[in-house]
């Protein structure tokens with residue numbers, strides 16, 4: 001088992017939330033992605049060991065859900081929603097612009113960046129929407145999508161946050177986010193800590209004021225965990 005001490009402690013915390021260890025498979029798969037950038041056979045074996053099931057059982061979960069990646073996707077994974085609201089408001093044009101600007105067809109990666117279709121990402125009111133490393137941007141035009149790709153290529157940001165991307169590349173938002181996660185994404189895996197940080201954010205006053213969406217507020221200031 002080669003996980004960092006932090007991840008192993010987090011895994012223990014998550015497992016303790018459930019009466020059955022196997023119920024923690026899904027959040028632990030995110031920890032495995034954080035360790036290696038994607039789900040390696042070793043990561044799957046570690047989750048199996050921690051949850052006391054077989055690697056095949058963990059593999060069957062990992063390959064069922066699209067957000068779990070069993071192949072490398074690059075440093076930045078751009079996921080363009082292609083479900084109905086986004087489709088009706090120009091998701092095809094947005095995806096084509098991103099594919100054209102990046103030179104990467106949907107479903108592929110060049111080792112630095114990956115591009116993919118995504119099913120509804122829960123921002124239908126701000127369609128068309130996309131994710132970069134699971135951080136959301138809403139109201140994205142094809143031209144802003146091209147700018148986003150150039151920014152990723154040229155600036156190579158160390159971390160990705162919804163607030164920064166929304167300010168730089170976003171348009172109409174669906175609504176202000178209810179609870180902000182304290183961390184920005186540092187790789188092609190979710191920044192959210194699977195369970196627990198939303199509760200911590202609420203306890204610490206993390207819920208933003210009505211209409212308040214100042215960039216960076218409540219973000220990148222370290223986890224309360």
Ligand code: FES
Pocket residue numbers: 081082083084085086087119120121122123124125127128129
């Ligand atoms: S249809 Fe795109 S976010 Fe729901």
